[in-house]
Amino acid sequence: MAQYTRTRLDASFAALSDATRRGVLEQLGRADASISDLAEKFHMTLTGMKKHVGVLEQAGLVTTEKIGRVRTCKLGLRRLEEEAAWIERYRQLWDARFDALDEVVEELKRKEKVHGRKKRE
Structure with missing residues (x-):
């Protein structure tokens, strides 16, 4: 159990260590957004934003759902x-x-x- 908690803390703090990812969490706290919308808001490529969202998703801080061609992000349950x-x-x-x-x-x-x-x- 302690190892799981340590791994979880490591993932959370690694995810939170980046200003863009913290900004994404703030943005998603206001409203769900597509990865495209987030990439535009943060002036970055779609690929770059996908990587940031992936880190947040692995830490359980964000969930994504793909409907058609649009992947929508929202805050995770953690x-x-x-x-x-x-x-x-x-x-x-x-x-x-x-x-x-x-x-x-x-x-x-x-x-x-x-x-x-x-x-x-």
Whole structure:
């Protein structure tokens, strides 16, 4: 199970690492679109957009349906809950580390105020 989750996270973060793919997700969040429409909107070739959509589809973030000659894209059923939980764990870890650093800095400021700054000779 852990390997499946890791693989899924890898696919999701790889898909989300590209600005065009994030833009496609934003666009599909507003309305379904054909690959041709997406390619035009993002000023790229149909082949290039197909590759981006393929990466999103492999990650489960987008689904496509071909009707006739038109392949329509829409958001997938995945809600990125696992990815959000992973990010939250690391956010909490870094918050704790920064809080500890703040305490050290405040302690140093208190000591400096009490003892005065030592002059360099």
